[in-house]
Amino acid sequence: xxxxxxxxxxxxxxxxxxxxxxxxxxxxxxxxxxxxxxxxxxxxxxxxxxxxxxxxxxxxxxxxxxxxxxxxxxxxxxxxxxxxxxxxxxxxxxxxxxxxxxxxxxxxxxxxxxxxxxxxxxxxxxxxxxxxxxxxxxxxxxxxxxxxxxxxxxxxxxxxxxxxxxxxxxxxxxxxxxxxxxxxxxxxxxxxxxxxxxxxxxxxxxxxxxxxxxxxxxxxxxxxxxxxxxxxxxxxxxxxxxxxxxxxxxxxxxxxxxxxxxxxxxxxxxxxxxxxxxxxxxxxxxxxxxxxxxxxxxxxxxxxxxxxxxxxxxxxxxxxxxxxxxxxxxxxxxxxxxxxx
Amino acid sequence: xxxxxxxxxxxxxxxxxxxxxxxxxxxxxxxxxxxxxxxxxxxxxxxxxxxxxxxxxxxxxxxxxxxxxxxxxxxxxxxxxxxxxxxxxxxxxxxxxxxxxxxxxxxxxxxxxxxxxxxxxxxxxxxxxxxxxxxxxxxxxxxxxxxxxxxxxxxxxxxxxxxxxxxxxxxxxxxxxxxxxxxxxxxxxxxxxxxxxxxxxxxxxxxxxxxxxxxxxxxxxxxxxxxxxxxxxxxxxxxxxxxxxxxxxxxxxxxxxxxxxxxxxxxxxxxxxxxxxxxxxxxxxxxxxxxxxxxxxxxxxxxxxxxxxxxxxxxxxxxxxxxxxxxxxxxxxxxxxxxxxxxxxxxxxxxxxxxxxxxxxxxxxxxxxxxxxxxxxxxxxxxxxxxxxxxxxxxxxxxxxxxxxxxxxxxxxxxxxxxxxxxxxxxxxxxxxxxxxxxxxxxxxxxxxxxxxxxxxxxxxxxxxxx
Numbered sequence: 001x002x003x004x005x006x007x008x009x010x011x012x013x014x015x016x017x018x019x020x021x022x023x024x025x026x027x028x029x030x031x032x033x034x035x036x037x038x039x040x041x042x043x044x045x046x047x048x049x050x051x052x053x054x055x056x057x058x059x060x061x062x063x064x065x066x067x068x069x070x071x072x073x074x075x076x077x078x079x080x081x082x083x084x085x086x087x088x089x090x091x092x093x094x095x096x097x098x099x100x101x102x103x104x105x106x107x108x109x110x111x112x113x114x115x116x117x118x119x120x121x122x123x124x125x126x127x128x129x130x131x132x133x134x135x136x137x138x139x140x141x142x143x144x145x146x147x148x149x150x151x152x153x154x155x156x157x158x159x160x161x162x163x164x165x166x167x168x169x170x171x172x173x174x175x176x177x178x179x180x181x182x183x184x185x186x187x188x189x190x191x192x193x194x195x196x197x198x199x200x201x202x203x204x205x206x207x208x209x210x211x212x213x214x215x216x217x218x219x220x221x222x223x224x225x226x227x228x229x230x231x232x233x234x235x236x237x238x239x240x241x242x243x244x245x246x247x248x249x250x251x252x253x254x255x256x257x258x259x260x261x262x263x264x265x266x267x268x269x270x271x272x273x274x275x276x277x278x279x280x281x282x283x284x285x286x287x288x289x290x291x292x293x294x295x296x297x298x299x300x301x302x303x304x305x306x307x308x309x310x311x312x313x314x315x316x317x318x319x320x321x322x323x324x325x326x327x328x329x330x331x332x333x334x335x336x337x338x339x340x341x
Numbered sequence: 342x343x344x345x346x347x348x349x350x351x352x353x354x355x356x357x358x359x360x361x362x363x364x365x366x367x368x369x370x371x372x373x374x375x376x377x378x379x380x381x382x383x384x385x386x387x388x389x390x391x392x393x394x395x396x397x398x399x400x401x402x403x404x405x406x407x408x409x410x411x412x413x414x415x416x417x418x419x420x421x422x423x424x425x426x427x428x429x430x431x432x433x434x435x436x437x438x439x440x441x442x443x444x445x446x447x448x449x450x451x452x453x454x455x456x457x458x459x460x461x462x463x464x465x466x467x468x469x470x471x472x473x474x475x476x477x478x479x480x481x482x483x484x485x486x487x488x489x490x491x492x493x494x495x496x497x498x499x500x501x502x503x504x505x506x507x508x509x510x511x512x513x514x515x516x517x518x519x520x521x522x523x524x525x526x527x528x529x530x531x532x533x534x535x536x537x538x539x540x541x542x543x544x545x546x547x548x549x550x551x552x553x554x555x556x557x558x559x560x561x562x563x564x565x566x567x568x569x570x571x572x573x574x575x576x577x578x579x580x581x582x583x584x585x586x587x588x589x590x591x592x593x594x595x596x597x598x599x600x601x602x603x604x605x606x607x608x609x610x611x612x613x614x615x616x617x618x619x620x621x622x623x624x625x626x627x628x629x630x631x632x633x634x635x636x637x638x639x640x641x642x643x644x645x646x647x648x649x650x651x652x653x654x655x656x657x658x659x660x661x662x663x664x665x666x667x668x669x670x671x672x673x674x675x676x677x678x679x680x681x682x683x684x685x686x687x688x689x690x691x692x693x694x695x696x697x698x699x700x701x702x703x704x705x706x707x708x709x710x711x712x713x714x715x716x717x718x719x720x721x722x723x724x725x726x727x728x729x730x731x732x733x734x735x736x737x738x739x740x741x742x743x744x745x746x747x748x749x750x751x752x753x754x755x756x757x758x759x760x761x762x763x764x765x766x767x768x769x770x771x772x773x774x775x776x777x778x779x780x781x782x783x784x785x786x787x788x789x790x791x792x793x794x795x796x797x798x799x800x801x802x803x804x805x806x807x808x
Contacts, residue, residue: 020740136394
C-alpha cells in the first residue's frame with residue numbers, strides 16, 4: 001500500500017509543485033507588467049502588417065466563443081486606429097448570431113457616432129440584430145442626434161420597431177406630435193404605452209386629450225404610463241381622473257396614480273379628500289398615503305390636531321398611519337408664530 | 342484484519358481525494374474559459390452608457406439587518422452611493438435588539454411614514470416604515486424578528502422595481518456593483534433570472550473599499566488572508582465554472598440579483614432553511630427545469646464589494662458550520678434532482694458535485710485523519726509516505742489557489758503585487774494552518790444538520806477602527 005500511495009503522491013507532487021511555482025511567477029510577473037503598462041497607457045500605432053492580420057481576423061468566421069471575442073477585440077483595435085475597413089467589418093459583425101458579439105459591435109458603432117454608424121444602428125434596430133435596448137442606448141448618446149432619421153420607424157409594419165421609434169423620440173419635443181398621437185390608438189399595447197410615455201414630455205390640448213383617453217385603456221401598463229404622463233402634462237386639472245385610478249384593479253396603476261398625484265403637491269388635495277370615504281379600501285388608503293406624502297397630514301396635525309378632517313384621514317389610513325403621523329408631529333420642532341392660512 | 346481494514350480505508354480516502362481534486366482541476370479549466378469570455382465582454386462594455394441610459398433596468402436593493410449597528414450605516418451609505426440610473430434601497434431592520442434602527446434613523450434623518458404596499462409574501466408584523474427627505478430612494482422597514490428570509494420577503498413586499506438585489510448588511514459595495522451585476526441582465530432580461538458576482542472578505546471592509554482599485558490591501562493577518570483565498574477559490578474556481586456549465590448552484594446572500602416575478606413564482610425566500618441563498622437558487626433551478634423553461638443564472642467575476650469576515654476562530658467556526666448545515670439541508674431536500682436527466686446539468690453534475698465535495702467531505706476528512714493517524718501509530722503506514730502525501734496535497738491546493746488568484750487578477754487588477762505574492766506563498770500552507778478549522782466547522786455543521794438544528798448562530802461583529 002505504501003508503494004502505491006507514495007507513487008500517487010509523488011506524481012501529484014511532480015505536477016502540483018511546478019504548477020504552483022509557474023502560476024505564482026505568472027501572477028506576479030503579469031501584475032508587474034500590467035502596472036508598467038498602466039503607468040504608460042499610450043497605444044502604439046498600428047503597423048500595416050498588424051492591421052492586415054486584424055482585418056483578416058475580423059473578416060473570418062470563428063467557431064468558438066473565444067474566437068468570436070478575439071474578433072471583437074480586433075475590431076475595437078481597428079476602430080481606435082480609424083482603419084478604413086471598419087464600416088464594412090462592423091456591418092458584418094453586427095450580423096453575428098451571438099447576441100453578445102452583436103452587442104460589442106453596437107457599442108463600437110456608438111463610439112464611432114458618424115452618420116453611417118447611425119444608419120447601421122437604425123438598420124440593426126429594424127432588423128433586430130442585437131439587443132434593441134442596447135441599440136437604443138447608443139442612439140440616445142449620439143451627437144449629432146439622429147432625430148429626423150427616427151421618423152420612418154413610426155410607420156414600420158413591425159410593432160416592435162414602432163415601439164422603439166416612439167420611445168426614442170422622447171428627447172425631440174418638436175418632432176412627430178401628430179404621429180405619436182395616432183400611435184396612442186395603435187393595435188399593439190406596447191406601442192400605445194411608448195407613444196403615451198413620449199407624449200408625457202410634451203404639451204398642447206391635442207396631447208392632453210390623447211393622454212386622458214388612455215387612462216381607460218384596456219391594458220394595465222398603458223394606464224400606468226398614461227397616469228404618469230397625464231399628471232405631468234395636464235397637471236392639477238387631471239387630479240379627479242387620477243384619483244379615480246386609486247381604485248384600479250392593478251396595483252401598478254394605483255402606484256402610478258399615487259406618484260402622479262404626489263407630483264401635484266397641494267393641488268391634488270381637494271380630489272384626494274373626496275376619496276376618503278370611497279367604498280374601495282385601496283382608494284381610501286391610497287388617498288390617505290398621498291395626503292401624508294404631500295405634507296397635508298403633517299400640516300393639519302401641527303395646525304389643528306383635533307380637526308375632524310384629520311380624523312377622517314386617520315380613519316382612511318388606519319392605525320399605523322395614525323401612529324406614524326403622531327410620531328412625526330411629536331418629533332417636529334414647533335414653529336412659533338407660524339399659522340396656516 | 343485491522344491492517345486490511347486500515348489499508349482499504351486509506352485507499353478509499355485517497356480515491357476520494359483524487360476524485361475531488363480532479364473535479365476541481367476540471368472546473369478550473371472551465372473557469373479560465375468563462376473568465377476570459379467575461380473579461381472580453383466586460384472590456385467591450387461601456388459602463389458610462391449603461392449608467393446613464395434610461396433603458397437600464399431599475400433595481401430595488403434590499404438589505405436585511407439584524408443586530409448590525411456597527412456596519413449598517415456604512416453599508417447603506419455605500420448602497421446609496423451606487424452609480425446606477427434608477428434604484429431604491431430598502432433596509433429591513435429585522436427586530437434587532439441593538440441600535441441598528443436608531444443608527445439608521447439618526448444617520449439618514451428618517452421619519453415614520455405609512456406605505457401601503459402589496460403583501461405578496463407573508464411576513465412577521467411590520468412595525469413602521471421610515472423615509473427621509475435627504476434620500477428619497479431610501480426606505481427603512483422596521484419589523485418584528487423573523488429571520489433573514491422573512492426580512493428579505495418584507496423588503497420584496499415594498500420593492501417597486503422589476504429586479505431586486507438582496508445584499509448583506511455587513512458588506513461595503515463598489516460604486517459600480519449594480520452596473521457590473523446588471524450588465525448581463527440588460528442583454529437578455531427574458532432569460533437571465535438571477536445573477537451573483539464576486540465578493541471579497543476583510544476584517545474591516547470600509548478600510549479596504551476606501552482604497553482605489555489596484556491598491557486595495559489584503560488583510561495582513563494570515564487568518565483573514567486564508568478566508569480571502571477561500572472566497573477566491575469558491576468564486577473563481579467553482580462558481581464561474583458552474584455558471585459556464587449551466588448549474589450555478591449558489592447566488593450568494595451578500596449579492597444576489599433576481600427577477601422579481603421569478604421570486605413571486607417560487608414563493609419568495611424560504612423560512613424553513615437555515616440560510617436562504619443556496620436553497621433559493623436550487624428552488625429556481627428545480628422549478629424552471631421541471632417545467633422545461635429557458636433560463637440562466639450567472640456568477641460574474643467582477644468584484645462588487647467586500648464583506649466582513651470573522652476575525653476569530655470561534656466566529657469562523659460558527660459561520661462555516663452554518664454554511665455546512667444549509668448545504669446539507671438543501672442538497673438533501675432536493676435529492677429528487679440527483680442524477681436525473683430531466684434536471685439537466687444541475688441534476689447530473691451540479692447536485693452530485695455538491696454531494697461529493699461538500700456533503701460527504703466531512704465524513705471522508707474525519708475518516709482520513711483518524712485512519713491515517715491510527716495507521717501511522719500502528720506502523721501500518723510509513724510516516725515518510727504520509728509526509729510526502731501531505732506535501733503533495735498542500736501544493737495541489739497551492740496550485741488551485743494560484744489559479745484563483747490569477748483569474749481574479751486578470752479580471753479586476755484589484756490588489757497590489759506584493760499582496761499577491763504574499764497570498765501565493767501562503768497558499769500551500771492552507772492545508773495545515775486553515776483547513777483543520779474548516780474541517781472541524783464542517784463536522785460540527787453536519788452533526789447539527791443530523792440533529793435538525795436550524796439556528797442562525799450569527800457571529801459577533803468585528804470591532805471596527807475608523808476607515
